[in-house]
Amino acid sequence: MQQVNRVTRTKKMARLERRFGASDIFVYICLSLWALTTIYPLFWVVNNSFKVSRDVMNNSFRFASNPVMTNYEKAFDRINMGHSYMNSLIMSISTVLLVLIFGGLAAYVIARFRFRGRNVIYSLLVATLLIPTFATIVPVYELLIKWKLVNTYLGLILPHTSGNLAFAILVIAGFMATIPKDLEEAAFIDGCDRYKMFTKIFLPVSRPVFASASIFVFLWSYNDLFSSLIFVNKENVRPIVALLNEISSQYGTDFGLMASAVSLTVIPVMVVYLFIQRFIEKGLTEGAIKG
Amino acid sequence: MKGDKKYIFLFLFPAAVLMSIFIYYPFLKSIYLSFFRTKGFFEKKFVGFENYKRMFSDDLLGAATLNTLEIMLYVVIFQVGFALVLAVMVDSIKWGKAFYRTVFFFPIVISGAAISLMFVLIYNYQFGLLNSALSNFGMDKVLWLSETSALKAIAVPTVWHYVGFYFILFLTAMSKIPSDFYEAAKIEGISGFKKTVYLTIPLIMSDIKVVIILAITGTLKVFDFIWILARGQNGTEVLGTYMYKKAMIDLNFGYGSTIAVYIVVFGVLLSVLTNRLLKKEEVTY
């Protein structure tokens, strides 16, 4: 038995070696080293969420061998945690959907149509990326007060959608720009108009970029504290970042609470990311490109 | 194509309306404010181009611009560079793709404030990780955030934090390259480094351009790390922190808006320049 095992093992090893040349090993070493730098901070945050503030400040790199739950107790003390998660999801997912629909349409035009003013629009979009929130927040808040949208879901969804459109349009357009022309031409010959071309060709082929854009739009909308505090800071609509900020921001920062707040904030994003990641995978789009 | 005009208008319309209401109109109001001397939220006095005159003679703004450009250099070379290399690597491996794609994303979900705190505790002079290690080896403590080194020290987390962002965008872009392209390349005997340079990169050039533009515009807004690690002291003031100080702390919205206008114009010029430089590379296939 043992003999056989050893034989199969050496066979396996040999096969493995054949499959992984020296360059593959080098690649895996590089990737794993980088992975260490990206995994450690997440561990660091979670680890510190089990410490009191003073220990975070002075012994943050030590393992929390005597974990304290006080931070989480304080966080869960707020009875409406679940409700805030719901608020966050409703607002961020609506934002993502609107951004994808409107951004996708606009990106299609910018990537595949030739018309005058296209470069101007492109520059305008880049400029939009640079406009700081503080420069828009007061007029937007005034508008929301006027339209009675303060402390409603739309009061955050609309500004967030607008704020993320520029990014989404640029990224999606960048992706669409190099989709092979023959696909388009074939569709044209088949009698597709521009709208059909969009839904039949560009939408399916661009699924990976829609997926990537949506995760970042979700992330930014979900994490945006500044607008949330001003536009939707009431219990019934308050998103989770604003709630967690409330428990961790006052009278000298409580770093333990901050770590637990970050941990609790990260969870939904990770779940959404794992879900969306499937769409970024190559296999899913392969068929569309060929067909 | 015939009838395109209708579609151009129709498809751009919803995005244009939303952005006009919630971004352009408010920002125009800000530009209007840049011609005023503001005092908090209630009083303002028209001063013409006074704020712009001040801007051109503002040494602090000049220094902040130079510091921003330095960080931008690191970002474009290292952040975008690492992201591209990692994406090419992950794209080439057979198993473990999903794992690396997931873990490389981790830093982005952690807020800048939390990452900054971690680096505060790494760089801290009195009891930081680096200096504790040094004193364990019997060496002298180093002031990591000194006048000469602070900006470079802060560039490390700034660059590292968002590598995963560009990594994912590159990986997304690569997913549109049909696999028969690679198969053809394989038959021709093109592989490894050559494949990347002659096949992959040209095919995702338009995405690379977008990434570089995102990197440039992102750097102009860099804020968290600088603010929390060094508060803009010791030669680390950048445009993001300087604007924040003027607008949010000093509540001088007039001058703050002027700086915002400056940043937008500066950023657009830089990206137009980048576009020009990369134009000839674009390939349609």
Next chain:
Amino acid sequence: MGKKSKMLMALSLVFVLILSACGSNNGNKGAATNAPKETNAPTTEATKEPAPEPVKLRVFSTFGGTDPAKEAFEKVLKQFTDAHPNVTIDNDVMSANDDGFRTKVNTDMNSGNEADLTFYFIGKDAEGFVNAGKVVPLNDILDSDSAWKDGINPAVLELVKQPDGKIMSIPVTGYYEGMFVNKKLFADNNIELPTDWDKLEAAVKAFAAKGIIPISAPFDQSHYLIEHSILTAAGPESQSKALTGDIDPNWELGLNGLKKLYELGAFPKDAATIDLGMAQNYYYEGLAAMLIEGSWAIGGMSPEVKDNSTVIPYPVVPGGKGSGNDIVGGFGSGFYLAQKTFDDAKKKDTAIALLKHLTSKTSIQTIAQSNGGSPAADVEITGQPQVALDGFAMVSKANSISSAVDGKMSPETFTTIRSFIKPIVTGEKTAKEALEAAKKIEDANK
């Protein structure tokens, strides 16, 4: 054509779905929050009916989140609603540390969305909406109810008076600033407490030689260094004039005192880049012997550090005009009553009653008890650590109490001075240049 309309339909359908999803979810609960605005309408009916009409009031304050007085404040609000069952209070809170705090309060004031009662900073910060007539001067209301007025310490009312004699807001608790010293570190190293400048210099030299940080303070957030330097060197009178007239050379003297201390090695090596939190941490962890801070710093101390600490006034630099017993302190925030509410016959009396309740002797005591601040009324606060009692004693023995100088100039002016601290102590710029630059900004802001 048909395809286009189909697409539009699809688009609008998604849009409507999202809208309605939000709308329905919001409708039931949104009613509660939007209600204060709606109550404006049936004013005419209200006067006819004798039974107390339901009134909804919105109170905006900083007593939320992890604020030590959060529970106390909620208790005080509940007392009021228990006594007045017809009143519902919308307790709207936001931390004063948040970026959007000033923006939110001021935009609300500016757009007719102001809370009925707003707890906000007193002084320069409130100047905008006070001058714009958004809030009511409270002098007449105070004068008409002597029981309430007498409950509040008269000195406090004096402190919060505007230059024109109007009282716009009523504070609850106050603060003081001073030099916290670690008595144990001083005793262990046989060093005298820094009760005057020479002893301070001696202490700085002695601690620096032993590798202990003498004074924990950051250069960027150098608020307390500046406030104390200016007050002690220039005296309370010059301090209160701030930069309105010519620059008082004693201000320069005060800032140069910091340079002297820096040269003796008084500040942490990394003072340029740390923030206030880290400066406090050095003191809390026993790495630093002295900390220049406000009374709120006591809250973060461990019991051991509280026992080892006391607080003394910052000494006067040689040649300075201060008496050596002048301290920075005051009442930083208070309740404002909105003019809009005052003009609303239906809400006016209830809002005033609530204001009186929130600033009554017992409410002040309840809140001061939980946040350790100095109460605005003459009430006893029990269970405070010795260092807090030392602080109260320091305040009561002080020759003068001045509110911090940063409230007496525009924020930008004060930031300018702050940005010069590091160049001043390292000798790159002079204190004179700093004050001239600040004066220029202050004049431009007039």
